[in-house]
Amino acid sequence: MTDQTALEQEIAAEQRHLDRVYARLAELRRSAVRAEREGYRLARVGNFGALVERDAMVFHAAQRRHVLDAEYEGLVFGRLDLHDRQVLHVGRLGIRDQDAATLVVDWRAPAAAAFYQATPAEPLGVVRRRTIQSSRERVTRIEDDLLDPVAAPDDMTVVGDGALLATLSKATGRGMRDIVATIQREQDEAIRSPGSGVTIVSGGPGTGKTAVALHRAAYLLYSDRRRYAGGGILVVGPSTVFVEYIASVLPSLGEDTATLHSLGTLFPGMRATRTDPPEVAAVKGSLRMRRVLERAARDAVPGGPTELRLLYRGELLRLDRRELDAIRERALHRGARRNEVRRVGFDGVFAALWAQARRLGVPRLPEQRAFEAEIAERPEFREFLKAWWPRLHPRHVLGWLAEADRLRRHAEGILSGREIRLLAEAYRSLDTEGLTIADIALLDELDELLGKPMKPARARRDPYQLAGGVRELSTLGDRQRAAREAARQRPEDYREYAHVVVDESQDVSPMQWRMIGRRGRLASWTVVGDPAQTAWTGDPQELTRARDQALGRRRRHQFTLTTNYRNSAEIFAVAAAEIRRLYPDLPLPTAVRSTGVHPVELAVPATELRTTVAEAAGALLAEVEGTVGVITPVPRRDEVAGWLGGLGGPRLQVVTSLEAKGMEYDGVVLVAPGEIRADPGSGVRTLYVALSRATQRLTTVEPTG
Numbered sequence: 001m002t003d004q005t006a007l008e009q010e011i012a013a014e015q016r017h018l019d020r021v022y023a024r025l026a027e028l029r030r031s032a033v034r035a036e037r038e039g040y041r042l043a044r045v046g047n048f049g050a051l052v053e054r055d056a057m058v059f060h061a062a063q064r065r066h067v068l069d070a071e072y073e074g075l076v077f078g079r080l081d082l083h084d085r086q087v088l089h090v091g092r093l094g095i096r097d098q099d100a101a102t103l104v105v106d107w108r109a110p111a112a113a114a115f116y117q118a119t120p121a122e123p124l125g126v127v128r129r130r131t132i133q134s135s136r137e138r139v140t141r142i143e144d145d146l147l148d149p150v151a152a153p154d155d156m157t158v159v160g161d162g163a164l165l166a167t168l169s170k171a172t173g174r175g176m177r178d179i180v181a182t183i184q185r186e187q188d189e190a191i192r193s194p195g196s197g198v199t200i201v202s203g204g205p206g207t208g209k210t211a212v213a214l215h216r217a218a219y220l221l222y223s224d225r226r227r228y229a230g231g232g233i234l235v236v237g238p239s240t241v242f243v244e245y246i247a248s249v250l251p252s253l254g255e256d257t258a259t260l261h262s263l264g265t266l267f268p269g270m271r272a273t274r275t276d277p278p279e280v281a282a283v284k285g286s287l288r289m290r291r292v293l294e295r296a297a298r299d300a301v302p303g304g305p306t307e308l309r310l311l312y313r314g315e316l317l318r319l320d321r322r323e324l325d326a327i328r329e330r331a332l333h334r335g336a337r338r339n340e341v342r343r344v345g346f347d348g349v350f351a352a353l354w355a356q357a358r359r360l361g362v363p364r365l366p367e368q369r370a371f372e373a374e375i376a377e378r379p380e381f382r383e384f385l386k387a388w389w390p391r392l393h394p395r396h397v398l399g400w401l402a403e404a405d406r407l408r409r410h411a412e413g414i415l416s417g418r419e420i421r422l423l424a425e426a427y428r429s430l431d432t433e434g435l436t437i438a439d440i441a442l443l444d445e446l447d448e449l450l451g452k453p454m455k456p457a458r459a460r461r462d463p464y465q466l467a468g469g470v471r472e473l474s475t476l477g478d479r480q481r482a483a484r485e486a487a488r489q490r491p492e493d494y495r496e497y498a499h500v501v502v503d504e505s506q507d508v509s510p511m512q513w514r515m516i517g518r519r520g521r522l523a524s525w526t527v528v529g530d531p532a533q534t535a536w537t538g539d540p541q542e543l544t545r546a547r548d549q550a551l552g553r554r555r556r557h558q559f560t561l562t563t564n565y566r567n568s569a570e571i572f573a574v575a576a577a578e579i580r581r582l583y584p585d586l587p588l589p590t591a592v593r594s595t596g597v598h599p600v601e602l603a604v605p606a607t608e609l610r611t612t613v614a615e616a617a618g619a620l621l622a623e624v625e626g627t628v629g630v631i632t633p634v635p636r637r638d639e640v641a642g643w644l645g646g647l648g649g650p651r652l653q654v655v656t657s658l659e660a661k662g663m664e665y666d667g668v669v670l671v672a673p674g675e676i677r678a679d680p681g682s683g684v685r686t687l688y689v690a691l692s693r694a695t696q697r698l699t700t701v702e703p704t705g
């Protein structure tokens with residue numbers, strides 16, 4: 001038998017199995033639709049028992065139908081032939097036939113673990129592992145690994161060169177792809193690590209940390225859906241570019257219940273995409289900012305009234321700036337939150353006016369309460385109170401720091417003179433340029449310092465309504481629906497996540513750890529990152545302290561990934577040489593794929609930079625099938641994007657060296673690497689990130705002269 005016939009026969013055998021699976025899927029779907037319809041019919045019966053049954057039935061049927069619809073593509077992707085001749089097919093969800101025999105095992109089920117964990121050295125009872133690729137309902141390719149040749153029966157055929165390399169040479173799209181069919185053992189161990197405590201995954205560029213983090217979220221949702229879908233999983237990445245890149249992975253794994261955020265969108269209602277230069281980010285990210293913000297949050301409102309004058313029964317009552325400041329400070333003593341103690345401040349003003357009126361011997365002075373009621377009616381007095389002690393949004397208070405004198409006053413003795421100058425310079429353009437990503441954590445901090453304004457309690461409209469959409473007279477279905485609704489309609493500043501995933505954690509500043517920590521007080525955590533890629537130039541000890549505070553005393557499980565699946569060996573060699581300048585002994589991952597194509601290094605006069613970059617980008621668009629990234633120093637992005645116009649359409653993306661974190665492109669043009677390296681704080685590490693983004697082609701263009 002030729003290799004070709006053997007391959008065709010094996011594909012035909014897999015096709016027969018896949019046909020059975022899809023036929024069964026169609027049957028299950030039909031019965032789910034029937035059950036849903038039946039459930040609604042039951043509703044007309046009208047008694048309480050029938051309603052409970054209806055709700056449960058409709059809920060389960062609809063949920064099942066949703067899952068069946070979502071998991072259609074690439075449903076079965078693996079097969080294990082075990083020692084005892086048993087065969088298991090592995091896929092995106094578990095399916096049984098009418099007689100309850102297993103047709104497909106869910107990839108997250110314990111029985112499927114061997115698919116990822118078996119190796120030739122430790123076959124775990126697996127003789128042959130097969131990866132199956134399909135398009136819609138057709139098997140298109142199979143790749144085998146023979147793990148235990150001695151145990152293989154004579155008639156066992158082995159085809160292909162291994163699935164991993166076949167997958168890795170595929171073109172990169174705009175979104176990250178799921179790696180469910182080719183998860184490697186060391187990755188699988190991290191994915192399946194216990195749900196409790198903190199799982200920390202480290203490893204160099206391209207080792208699959210992000211992929212692992214996302215598959216872990218899907219795994220946790222499978223292993224304890226009630227807990228994780230109920231409380232929710234929060235996934236935090238560094239930038240919106242990155243979050244868009246990874247957004248499709250979880251839905252492709254059938255999970256749409258996780259909430260994805262970048263560090264620039266974690267604070268409700270705000271969205272920042274701008275980055276600060278590293279030395280400014282280091283100041284804004286330092287824990288010392290908390291003390292600066294504490295002072296700001298207690299200060300008088302800029303442009304607010306500095307005195308109160310009130311004519312009362314012919315006498316002038318007057319509170320000057322000193323008295324008003326003293327009242328404010330008394331109300332804010334011992335960390336009271338400004339928005340929550342407005343009433344206390346107002347009472348202070350009333351009391352001071354009353355004392356003054358008595359001192360002045362105002363004629364026919366009424367009782368204190370009547371006096372207060374009388375002046376409280378005066379529109380000009382009400383205007384004064386509103387202007388003197390307004391309800392403050394964190395954005396207002398951050399905006400006050402744009403005033404250099406005020407900033408200096410608050411930062412005095414906390415930040416150095418140089419740091420204050422850097423911050424003042426950065427905040428000068430706050431109103432014109434908008435917030436940066438680092439500002440978002442400061443808003444979150446201010447939100448905590450200011451507190452929420454007290455709202456008058458509203459009467460409930462529905463007397464049976466309790467909390468979270470659950471009525472007092474509720475059916476099982478109501479409660480289940482309420483749980484689902486809760487997941488979808490969490491309040492904007494929801495903070496009770498059951499699990500928090502932090503990606504690119506090496507770039508989370510101390511202040512950002514505080515912001516994420518507030519959302520994960522009840523959570524278990526997965527934290528992935530690579531210290532060698534950090535752009536953080538602030539105090540490393542402070543960073544560790546803030547991180548430890550957020551993670552608390554939870555038990556830690558550490559994993560290290562050692563293989564680079566992204567870069568060709570030729571490209572990673574260049575990136576590795578760069579980081580070795582800084583850390584000569586750093587253990588680096590091994591790149592598994594070699595293409596024989598070496599990166600191209602161009603040096604051109606500055607005047608030719610524009611044409612050379614455009615030509616290089618055009619050439620890469622022609623050479624690779626997938627995406628091309630043009631990575632620039634931060635200040636050059638808009639200029640370079642202008643040079644390229646709409647070149648390449650959606651296949652080409654221009655990003656800064658900081659936005660390139662976590663991203664991946666088939667081809668990369670790196671503009672002015674020397675300028676990126678020149679940053680004294682984190683230049684080499686940022687350049688290392690930029691150099692390790694390409695899967696197939698890398699061109700660097702250095703301007704000279």
Ligand SMILES: Nc1ncnc2c1ncn2[C@@H]1O[C@H](COP(=O)(O)OP(=O)(O)OP(=O)(O)O)[C@@H](O)[C@H]1O
Nearest residue numbers: 179182183184205206207208209210211565566662
């Ligand atoms: N087991 C695997 N099978 C197939 N592809 C994989 C596997 N592991 C990782 N990859 C691919 O390798 C690339 C890099 O993965 P990922 O982005 O998760 O790495 P990372 O460690 O987060 O990288 P970085 O630190 O550079 O951001 C992605 O294209 C991912 O799909």
